[in-house]
Structures are given as C-alpha cells and as structure tokens.
Amino acid sequence: MHSSQTSRWQVLDDRAYDERHQWILTSDTLYTVGVTDYTQDTAGEILYVSLPGPGDTLVAGQPFGSIESGKWVGQLYAPAAGTVIAANDRLKEQPELLNRDPYGAGWLIKFVADAPDFVRDLHDAQTYRSQLQQLDEDHHG
Amino acid sequence: MAEPWRLLDPGPLPAWRQMALDAVVIRHRSEGRTPNTLRFMEFQPHTVLVGYHQDVDREVYRGVAERLGIEIGRRITGGGTIYLDARQLGWEFCLGRDADVFGSEPDAVYRRLSQIVVETLQHFGIQARFRPVNDVEVDGRKISGTGGVQWGDALIYQGTLLVDFDVQTMLEVLKLPIEKLTDKVVQSFKDRVVTMAELMGEAPDMAQVKDVIREKTQEILGVSLEPGDLTAAEESQWHYCQDEYRAPGWIDLRQRPEAAFRVVEVSHKAPGGLLQLLLEIDDQRGRIQKMFLTGDFFVTPTRSVYDLEALMKDTPARLDAVRDRLRAHLETGPTYLGIEETDWMALFTRALTESTTHHTSKGVMS
Numbered sequence: 001m002h003s004s005q006t007s008r009w010q011v012l013d014d015r016a017y018d019e020r021h022q023w024i025l026t027s028d029t030l031y032t033v034g035v036t037d038y039t040q041d042t043a044g045e046i047l048y049v050s051l052p053g054p055g056d057t058l059v060a061g062q063p064f065g066s067i068e069s070g071k072w073v074g075q076l077y078a079p080a081a082g083t084v085i086a087a088n089d090r091l092k093e094q095p096e097l098l099n100r101d102p103y104g105a106g107w108l109i110k111f112v113a114d115a116p117d118f119v120r121d122l123h124d125a126q127t128y129r130s131q132l133q134q135l136d137e138d139h140h141g
Numbered sequence: 142m143a144e145p146w147r148l149l150d151p152g153p154l155p156a157w158r159q160m161a162l163d164a165v166v167i168r169h170r171s172e173g174r175t176p177n178t179l180r181f182m183e184f185q186p187h188t189v190l191v192g193y194h195q196d197v198d199r200e201v202y203r204g205v206a207e208r209l210g211i212e213i214g215r216r217i218t219g220g221g222t223i224y225l226d227a228r229q230l231g232w233e234f235c236l237g238r239d240a241d242v243f244g245s246e247p248d249a250v251y252r253r254l255s256q257i258v259v260e261t262l263q264h265f266g267i268q269a270r271f272r273p274v275n276d277v278e279v280d281g282r283k284i285s286g287t288g289g290v291q292w293g294d295a296l297i298y299q300g301t302l303l304v305d306f307d308v309q310t311m312l313e314v315l316k317l318p319i320e321k322l323t324d325k326v327v328q329s330f331k332d333r334v335v336t337m338a339e340l341m342g343e344a345p346d347m348a349q350v351k352d353v354i355r356e357k358t359q360e361i362l363g364v365s366l367e368p369g370d371l372t373a374a375e376e377s378q379w380h381y382c383q384d385e386y387r388a389p390g391w392i393d394l395r396q397r398p399e400a401a402f403r404v405v406e407v408s409h410k411a412p413g414g415l416l417q418l419l420l421e422i423d424d425q426r427g428r429i430q431k432m433f434l435t436g437d438f439f440v441t442p443t444r445s446v447y448d449l450e451a452l453m454k455d456t457p458a459r460l461d462a463v464r465d466r467l468r469a470h471l472e473t474g475p476t477y478l479g480i481e482e483t484d485w486m487a488l489f490t491r492a493l494t495e496s497t498t499h500h501t502s503k504g505v506m507s
Contacts, residue, residue: 045455047194047455050194066193068192068219069219070251070274071221071287072219072289072290073289073290074290075291092425095426096457
C-alpha cells in the first residue's frame with residue numbers, strides 16, 4: 001500500500017478524506033471510517049472512544065461518536081447518511097489503537113450509505129496531503 | 142477595535158439546565174448564529190457532575206447524593222467527576238473554531254485560556270500556575286480544573302474556580318480509592334486542593350471575582366466582553382431540550398461493568414520510610430484510573446506527591462509505562478529522602494501484580 005509523509009503526518013493513497021480529518025475506505029458498497037494520523041497526533045493520548053452499534057442510523061455531517069483525550073471530547077462525524085454495519089469493539093478496551101494504528105486496527109465503523117454520491121465530495125490523498133502541509137506551515141509560522 | 146464577545150451571567154441554576162445551555166450555545170456557535178461567549182456558571186442546588194465518558198455508578202454514591210439533596214449530572218465536556226456547590230464559580234468559553242485567539246491544538250487553547258485564571262488569581266495575591274494536562278494549581282494544590290468539548294466548528298472550554306469548598310461533603314458523595322474516611326484521609330484530600338478562601342483568609346466576593354475574570358479576559362485575549370442575553374433561538378431551544386439533561390438516558394449514558402475496575406492497596410518499606418499506595422485500576426482499558434499516595438516519608442517539595450499522582454492518572458497499567466512516567470517525575474528534581482527508583486518500582490510491581498482486589502467502600506475527587 002503506498003503511503004506518503006510529505007508533512008509531519010502520514011497519508012495513505014488507497015482511501016479518501018473528509019473535512020473533519022477522517023478517512024473513508026471504499027469496498028464495494030461498504031465504507032470504513034477512521035481518523036487520520038493528524039487527528040490522533042494532535043489529540044494526544046486517546047483515553048475513551050464511544051461508537052454507535054450495528055443498525056444505528058447515520059445523519060450526514062452529524063456526530064456519530066466521540067473520543068476523549070486530555071479531558072477534551074471530540075466528535076466523530078458521519079461522512080454520509082447511512083446505516084452502521086459494524087463498529088470496532090476493540091476500541092472500547094484498547095482506545096490506544098487509535099494512536100498506534102489509526103489507518104488499520106484503529107478503524108471506527110463500517111457503514112452502508114443511503115446514496116453513494118457523497119464520495120464525490122471527499123478529497124483524494126494528494127489534496128489532503130496539501131491541506132496538511134498548509135496546516136504544518138501555519139503551525140510553524 | 143477589540144472584537145466584541147458576549148458575556149452571559151444567568152445566575153445560579155440547576156446543573157441540568159446549565160448542561161443544556163452548554164449544548165445549545167455550542168450548537169448555535171458552530172452554526173455561526175451566536176457570538177463567541179464567556180459564561181459564568183453558578184450551581185444551585187449543589188451537584189455532582191461526571192465527565193462525558195464516565196459512568197455515574199463508578200464515581201458517585203447515589204444514596205448519599207439523594208440523602209444530601211445533591212443532584213447528579215453529566216457534562217458534555219471531558220475530564221473527571223466534580224462536586225459543585227454555591228461556593229465554586231464555573232466559567233466557560235464557547236468559541237468558534239475560527240476565533241483567532243488560539244491555535245488549533247488543544248494544548249495551546251488550554252494554556253491561553255488558563256492564563257486568564259492564573260492572572261485572575263494573581264490579582265487577588267495568589268501565585269498560581271498551569272499544570273498539564275489542564276489544571277491550575279497553587280504549590281501543587283489544585284484550585285481550578287477544566288475540561289473541553291469540540292462540536293462542529295465550535296468548542297467549549299470550561300472550568301471551575303474554587304472560591305471556597307466543602308471537602309467533607311465531596312468525600313462523602315464521590316467514590317474515591319479510600320477505605321475509611323478517617324480524619325487523616327480527610328486532611329490528606331484537603332492538602333490536595335486549595336481555595337481562594339483558605340489562601341485569602343476569607344472567601345472573596347463572587348461578583349468581584351467575575352469582574353476580574355472579565356477584565357483579564359479582555360486584557361489577555363484583546364477582546365471586548367459585552368453583557369448580553371441568549372438569542373431568541375437559543376432561548377427557545379434551551380427551553381425545548383433542557384429536560385433531556387436530567388433524564389436517565391443522559392445521566393446514565395455510559396455504563397461500564399463493575400468487574401472492569403478494582404482497587405489495590407499495597408505498601409513498601411524503603412530505607413527512608415513507608416510508602417502506602419492505593420491504585421484504582423480500570424482493567425477494561427488497562428489504565429490506572431486514580432492514584433493516592435500516603436505513608437511516612439520525607440519529600441520536598443510536598444507538592445511532588447500531588448504531581449506524581451496527577452502524572453500517573455490514565456497511565457497504562459504496565460510496569461514499563463509506570464517506570465517511564467516515574468522517571469519523568471524524578472527528573473523534575475523532587476527529593477524523596479531514602480527512597481530510590483528501585484523502591485518505587487517494588488511498590489508499583491506489587492500493586493500491578495496484586496491479585497487481591499477490593500472495591501471502594503468510601504470515596505471522592507477526580
């Protein structure tokens with residue numbers, strides 16, 4: 001799998017990215033969602049993860065779960081309207097997987113979308129990488 | 142011209158109405174329908190608030206709370222459980238993500254906004270400082286704890302300032318890793334927190350504290366705080382949604398198996414004296430949840446014990462992780478007379494391999 005690290009944060013080429021620093025991996029009609037390396041890095045040590053259960057409904061753009069680090073609660077956002085097929089239960093006991101392997105074992109949910117056209121609004125890896133580079137430059141003046 | 146921000150001071154309210162207001166204001170701020178806001182929060186009746194991801198039954202004696210007329214609530218922000226009565230002042234910033242007063246990294250936000258608390262205390266002659274992750278302390282004793290939440294394009298950063306504090310009631314209602322509420326234990330917890338009243342000889346006037354926070358916010362952030370009201374839309378949504386924040390579905394939103402937690406109590410006799418350690422371990426997450434260190438040993442400065450306890454909170458319950466944090470602590474230069482790293486590790490080894498477990502029978506503060 002090709003990946004690149006032109007900024008401080010790793011970005012994988014095999015998936016798409018949304019405005020909330022989440023990745024979406026498409027496999028036929030099933031979409032897997034996770035947070036990016038940027039999110040886990042800037043959040044710090046993640047201590048709690050709260051996820052929906054299979055069958056729960058996702059509302060596009062609305063929170064479907066949350067993470068907590070350093071007394072700070074951040075939301076996880078549905079990239080599209082749809083239905084949750086699976087949630088990563090391992091994260092309940094091992095929230096540190098989000099820090100250790102955000103693109104792999106730290107995946108959040110798998111869902112089916114009401115309509116697949118939301119994918120058109122996502123960014124490809126190259127575009128997301130440019131955004132991160134810009135953020136990196138902003139942070140370091 | 143300084144950017145105008147709104148100042149809300151709705152006066153004492155029940156916690157569930159305050160929590161509902163948090164949710165309403167952050168949603169409106171995220172949608173750009175309301176300005177950046179500083180809100181003062183006073184709580185009546187007194188209340189226990191768990192953090193967003195916490196389980197009430199792990200943190201609070203419900204029966205004691207009911208007997209004492211203490212309400213139980215859940216915050217939308219992270220962090221630990223707190224006990225609040227009319228003698229603490231809550232403060233809260235609700236800001237758009239585009240507010241140019243901070244960077245995008247949480248640590249930067251904490252530090253910048255905590256500086257307002259530090260300088261407010263300084264105004265009253267109290268030398269305080271920021272302690273990571275996000276407390277403000279005076280000589281190692283906590284005087285202000287904080288938590289935050291991000292929602293869409295807005296965030297809330299809130300905290301409490303201990304103007305005065307009833308440690309005894311807190312110890313009765315909160316579950317802490319202590320076995321018996323002896324005078325020594327009460328004193329030990331009193332040593333870990335400090336109030337403006339204790340440091341000043343008497344509690345300052347609450348209105349004056351608010352005035353200074355307002356003034357320091359304007360100075361430090363370069364904004365202009367104008368007293369204001371909720372918008373009609375906020376008012377209406379607040380009215381509509383507030384009951385949700387006292388319903389069981391919200392209060393008990395998180396429930397975790399009792400078996401996931403255990404408390405271990407161990408001691409170690411070092412050449413310099415006796416170390417007694419209580420650890421609450423969350424086995425489900427594999428983390429040290431709370432640590433309480435007492436015993437008979439000499440340490441300088443005294444605050445080192447409280448710093449070590451704060452550092453160990455949420456540490457993975459593994460010897461290598463504990464050793465890393467212990468070393469980081471020892472590198473800050475405390476002197477534990479006659480206690481070496483090997484003594485500490487003997488103590489923690491015993492605690493982490495302890496098979497005898499007992500659940501808390503009495504307790505308090507996070």
